[in-house]
Each structure stands twice: as structure tokens, then as C-alpha cells.
Amino acid sequence: MAKKTGEKYQAIIEAAVKVIAEHGYHNAQVSKIAKEANVADGTIYLYFKNKEDLLISLFHQKMGEWIMVTKEAIEQAKTAPEKLLTLIHTHFYHLSTHLNFAYVTQVEMRQSNPRIREGVRRSVKSYLNLIDEVIELGMKEGVFRSDIQLFTIRKMVFGTLDEAVTAWLMNDRKYELMNQVIPIHTLFINGLKADKQ
Amino acid sequence: MAKKTGEKYQAIIEAAVKVIAEHGYHNAQVSKIAKEANVADGTIYLYFKNKEDLLISLFHQKMGEWIMVTKEAIEQAKTAPEKLLTLIHTHFYHLSTHLNFAYVTQVEMRQSNPRIREGVRRSVKSYLNLIDEVIELGMKEGVFRSDIQLFTIRKMVFGTLDEAVTAWLMNDRKYELMNQVIPIHTLFINGLKADKQ
Amino acid sequence: MAKKTGEKYQAIIEAAVKVIAEHGYHNAQVSKIAKEANVADGTIYLYFKNKEDLLISLFHQKMGEWIMVTKEAIEQAKTAPEKLLTLIHTHFYHLSTHLNFAYVTQVEMRQSNPRIREGVRRSVKSYLNLIDEVIELGMKEGVFRSDIQLFTIRKMVFGTLDEAVTAWLMNDRKYELMNQVIPIHTLFINGLKADKQ
Amino acid sequence: MAKKTGEKYQAIIEAAVKVIAEHGYHNAQVSKIAKEANVADGTIYLYFKNKEDLLISLFHQKMGEWIMVTKEAIEQAKTAPEKLLTLIHTHFYHLSTHLNFAYVTQVEMRQSNPRIREGVRRSVKSYLNLIDEVIELGMKEGVFRSDIQLFTIRKMVFGTLDEAVTAWLMNDRKYELMNQVIPIHTLFINGLKADKQ
């Protein structure tokens, strides 16, 4: 029970993302997901323990892909400010180009129950760690101020990006999200700039 | 139907805040709220059109109180940076001292359905306007940079504060939220600082 | 939740007995019982915690009525052998005249799950106590042998009556159950007769 | 399809007995039985028409073994009272030493559906015939009374033995079943004793 691989596993995950994005969290019945994935209702339970497990797995996997992309992009950049720019860019770009996932993560999934949210939280933690690494590097490099605690800065960075994406989606994407990469980076860099001694 | 005043109206709102905070959004049944408010289930429908209306009204009213407090506090401050400091301080202080409401707004209410979230959004808009006013003032004063769009800055400010409070609550409030007022203010001020020409 | 009185409570119990007797245990859906009782499905849950609770309550109540009838009948009889005759007679007569309950208790309910069967078992215990009292009286009176343990005799008495009723029902009641009262009583009396010293 | 021989056929039957006894009737899924028998789920359907057929076959075979043992034992005894003693002894001894089957037949199988119970009934009939033969012999010998119908006596005998074993199992076998052989035999013999003319 609960095989975590196979093409049907993938098909179900993709179907779930699509159904949730299109119909909303509260209208994403198991039967609807099964139909979208072209499998029987029961088949879902060969790959997932229950609906909760499906949603958490979905999030875990999609979040994992996003984190990987971000990690690789950041590695290309050299300095901490450049890495931060890359992170902002990748954050916006990835969600812009994975709209269904964007809706799922920014809007729909937040309506889920506490246990699912806890699973989500764990997946998000890895992403927060990525942010932390960039900030810490900047502090070591001496380009980011280190008199403010890491976790306070992380909240500014993540909170700002998260709010920017959510607002963009809730306003029906009627402006260009990517245009905010530079301004937000500028705000961060200025905010984080180490005092010149 | 739907009388928007009376002591029972208030009692029901307060009961709803308490029940949601204590039992979670998904366990806040109308009957439980009625019991907490010492009224019959049916009585709730004399004051609210339906559960959705109750939740939106609740949020609207509580948000209104919060906004009023913030507005008054900001008026006391003179310069934009001081007003921003006051806003951050009041944001954290108000939610610290209205814990039930804090949980309702930061954690529980986000699990609600799209229509309720839309109602919530409208209430939040007034708060975002407050932020906008402070930023705009700073721009006029020439102390905040004006080469970055207002709504981008607003997202940084609100996103950061929101994330800070949510993380604090989700971590069981095991550190002092008020300690982050100054660091966050510092980050904002530096980020927003107008270039000295 | 779970009011154990009222006319609807009774109506639901009677409906359940009827539906189980007519459609069999495995075809006695809550919705079918609700329809038979002329109430909404949900109403059943105002009176019973769940389906299990309904079935156990049903059995408890019907068994209680049966036990009361038997107890009163036995009290009229004077000697232990007469009381035993009365018990056999009442056992057969009550089930003959409460056919739906007879099917429920002898045939359908035995297909239920362990928790329900445990509830049933508790109700049956009171009936076994009645049998015990009669046997013990006979032993005290010196008319029943006391060199055989009470619980062995009780098993003979209950086992025989139970088997007699079940076989009668399973054979579509094509013979007269009441005709077995005297022969079975004779068998018991002879079997139990105390040795004349 | 439905080959009624082969070592897998046996393996499946034995596995079913074990699984039902250990996990209970309602938790004896086909897949669990297949696993226990070290065959694939589908293989079961090469040997049995369906689950019902498996359960009925299982019962038929195990009951057949039991009947054979009993028949042989009875033949050793000479008089009807001795044969009755042997039958009681074998009844208790066989079930004591085939505990899994005892649970299956006395407890678990009774939760099954009507069609299975009908199959079970047919298997039991052969056993009841054995009892009948012993009683009839006693009547012919003139040691058992013949003024009471055979089928009434048979119900006493079978009902008593059945109740004795079931009660023993339901009470977790905390007393010695074999100790009841003599007392029950005594009860029967006295009950059945022909009037001395």
C-alpha cells in the first residue's frame, strides 16, 4: 500500500494540482482527481494512504522541484547580493511559469486542515533554509549587516515575496510580476546593506 | 433579519472569535458558537444572514478596531519614519494583546472558503491604505525613495509584518514578538532610504 | 446529542427492528431505517451516537422488555419446576409473538461486528441470570440436583432454547414452536432431578 | 476454474482458517488470506469461485474431518449412552485441539452473510445426523425415552454442546472445557432416561 513511484503516481499528482487549481480546494473531490488522472477512484489509494497523504505528497514533490531549481540557480550566482537577486527572480519566475502550482500553494492549499498545513510547513522549511544560506553568506562576506538576527531578515524576505505573489494572483495577474524583481531586490539590498565603517 | 446591532450581536461575535481561536476554524460549528454566546442556534440567524456573514462581520469589526487604534497611534507620530515605527509597534502590540483575534486572523481564518477570504481581503484593504499613507508621506518628505512603486513597498511592509506574526504564533510564541519591532524598522528604513544626492 | 427518550426515539427503534427483520442485517442502511421511521437520516444522530449505538440500544431495550415479561411470569409460578416451565413457555411465546425481534436476535444480529455483539452479550447476561435464579431455587428446594455446576446447567437450558428457536426460524416456522415446551421441560426436569436418597 | 484439489487449494484453506481466527471475520480480506498462503490474490480465484465459495468449502472440509473423527470414535463405543459420552467428549476435545477452527466455527463464521450461513448449515446437518443416530439407537435399545421427538432431543444435545463451547471461547478459555463432559453427559442421560416400566 502506498507506492511512491510509477507513472500513475505522477499522473495522480498532476491531476490533483490541476483539479485544485481549477476548481478550488473545497471542490477537489477524490473522484474528480481520479477522473482527471484517468484512473479509478480506488487506484488513488494504491499510491496514497488517503486524500491527506496525496495533498501533502503533492506539495512535498512540487516544492522539492522548486527548491532544486532555485538551488541550482543560486549556485550559478557568485556574490550574496547576486544570489539574492537570483532567488527573487527564480521565486517569481517559477511560480509565473507553474501557474497551477502557484494557485495551489498560494491560495488553495491554505484552506486545508491543520494536518495538511503541518505537512506543507515542513516542505516550506527547506525553502526557508535556502534563504537563510544566502543571507548568511552575505553576512560572512560583510555585505549584509549582521546586527539583525537571521530569522528576522528571513521573515522580511519570505514575507515580501510571498505577499507579492499572492497579491498578484488575487488581482488576477493583471500586472507583470517579473517587474517587481529589481525593485524588491533593491529594497532588500538597501535594507540589508552593512554599515560602511 | 440580519440586525447589525444589539448586545447579542456583540456576544455572538465575541463567542465566534473565542471558539475559532480555541477549537480551530474547522471545529467552529454554529451550534458551538451559539452555546458559547448563550443563545439558541437559530438566534444567530436573526443577526447574521449566514455563517459566512458572521465570519466576515467578525473580521470586519475586529479589523476596524485594530485600524482605528493604529490610525490614532500614527497620528501622534510626526515624521514618516516615526509613523512607520509606530505602525510596526502597534501591529505587533495589538496582535500580542488580542491573541484570540491574532490566531483567528493569522491562522484559522485562512482556512476559510473563497467568499469569506474575499470579505477578509476587503477589510484588510483599509489597513493596507494606512501603510500606503505612511509610505507616501515619507516619499513626499523626501526621506523615502520614490523610485520604487508604492504597492511594491507596501507588499514588503505588510508581507514582512504578516510573516513575522504568523511565524511567532506557529512557533507557539516562544520568543518575544516585540523585540522585532526595532530590527524590522531598521530594515525598512534602510531599504527605503532615499539616495542622498 | 443522543437523547434516549421521545417518540422519535421509539419510532427509530421500531423502524430498525422492522427493517433488519425484513431486509437482513447487511441491508439495513441508516437511510432505509430513517425512511421507515419517517424521519430524516440526520435525525437518527440526534438520538443515537452512531449506527452501532442504535443497534445496541435496540437490542438492550427489546431484551429488557422480554426479560421483564419473563420475570413477571416466573414470579407467578411457585416451585422451581413450574418456574422453569414458565420460562420455557415465555421464551417460546414471546419470540413467537414478536417475530421481527425473533429474527433480529436469533438470526440477523449475530452477523454484526464484535463491538455490537459485545453490547448484545451484556443484554443477554441479564436473561442468563434469570435462568440461574430458577435453577438455584430448584437446588435450594432440593428438587434439582446440585452436584452439577450452575453454569453448566444454565448452558444446557439456554443452549437448548436458543437452538430450538433458531432452528424453528431457519426452517421457516413450518411447525409449531409451542409444541416443544412440554417435551423440553420434561427433558430438563428429568435431567435435573435430584437423586432420591 | 475452481479446481477443488492441489496443494495450493489446501494452503489457501489453511491460510483462511488462520487469518479468520487471528484477525476476525470482518478483517479477513482475500488479500490477507492470499499473503498468508503465499499465493497471489488472483490465484485464489483459480481454486475458488469467490470468497463465499472459499469460506463454505473451508467449513465443509473442516466439518467433514470433524465428523469423520467423531464417527470413528462413536463406532468404538458399544451402547448408546457410551456413544453419547464419546460424542460429547469428541466434540469438546476436537474443538479444544483445533482452536483456530473452533473460533472460526463458533465465533467468526456466525458474522457471515446469509448465503454462507446456508452453506454452513448444510455442513452442520451431517453432524446433526450423527447425533440423531446415537439417540435413535438409544431409543431402540430402550434406554432413551421415545415419547419425545427425536428432533427436540437433538436440539437439546446440539444446543447445549454448542453453547458450552461458545461460552468457553468467549470467556477466553479460562476454565477447562473437558471438565464439562461428564456433567453434561449426566444431564443428558438423566433427561433421556426411559421410564422404568
Next chain:
DNA sequence: TATGAATGAGTCTTCATTCAT
């Protein structure tokens, strides 16, 4: 106004059975 008993729509999950390999 206020009550609270009654309503009934809506969904996740299990598991016996099949059939392509």
C-alpha cells in the same frame, strides 16, 4: 424576538473481483 428539533445534501474509503501479462 427567541428557541432548538429537525432536515438532507454531499464524500472518502474499502475490498472482492478481473484480466493483461
Next chain:
DNA sequence: GATGAATGAAGACTCATTCAT
């Protein structure tokens, strides 16, 4: 013969809302 992945039908229970009193 043997496999085991896939199927899909079926039912208990919750809770927002109503309405007779």
C-alpha cells in the same frame, strides 16, 4: 497455471440552515 495492479460500487455521518412554537 500464476500474478498483482487496477477497478468501482456502496454507505455512514456532519452540520449549516429552517420554521413551528
